[in-house]
Amino acid sequence: MINCTLERFAESLNARGLSPRTIEACVGDVGRCMEHSGGIVNDASITSWFADLRTAGRTNKTLARYATSLRLYADCCDLDLAVPTVKPETRLPRALNEVEVRAMFAACDSTRNPDRNRLMLELLARCGLRGSELLALTPASFEEQDGLFVILVDQGKGAKDRFVPVVNKRLQSRIRSYIRNVEYGERLFPITLRALEALIARIAIRAGLHKHVTPHMLRHTMATMTLKRGANIETVRRMLGHDNLTTTQKYLALTEAEIAQDAQRADW
DSSP: OOOOOHHHHHHHHHHTTOOHHHHHHHHHHHHHHHHHTTTOOSHHHHHHHHHHHHHTTOOHHHHHHHHHHHHHHHHHTTOOOOOOOOOOOOOOOOOOOHHHHHHHHHHGGGSSSHHHHHHHHHHHHHHOOOHHHHHTOOGGGEEEETTEEEEEEOOOTTOOOEEEEOOOHHHHHHHHHHHTTSOTTSOSSOSOHHHHHHHHHHHHHHTTOOSOOOHHHHHHHHHHHHHHTTOOHHHHHHHHTOSSHHHHHHHHHHHHHHHHHHHHHHOO
16 A cells, blocks of 8 residues: 655645644644554554554543544545544543532631522532522522422423422521522522632632532532432432433443442552
């Protein structure tokens, strides 16, 4: 097989309107394959290169990029190459552990509006609300149903409201106390989503957490902690408002990953 030169490959990519940075990256990727195989790019050399890359610990993200560059090379230069298919890595949701969550709760006491901030954090971390759902809450969002204190979350677009139970008695008390001072149709937390995100990040710093904490990470935390305590995954799916159970199963994978890590720490 006669290889297409990297210069011709670059010219073809440029003719397709790709950016200079993308062209440089693609040409560099194919060049690495050539260097590995003595200047030859064929099925055998690609298979050998990818095997060595995996042995060296390259991530699927990196391998997928190399595969894309090689497919472009084959297409631009009219070559029939068997480029391996690389499955993307499943990114597990990031979540806090219980110690970190409690540290954030405690850090609210030193903020300018401790009662409001503590309540917002607890609704995110204990009830799994999205940031936008939290900021849309009004006193009318809370009801007693068959002895159960629940949050009615507006799903929008004509969809049926979802019911999120509030089982923590102290949180129930905080909610009742807070909404007494809010007009019936008014929002509980009249701030923007950006302001909420900035506030959560500041509280995390006050709590001594060396990570960027977001409202959605607190939602992830609720899901993983609830599953770790033995809750049914279908129950968690409904609480989070997921349409697909597959989305919720990512949190189950996270708890299994934590169990595996704990087992490794205990191995001696």
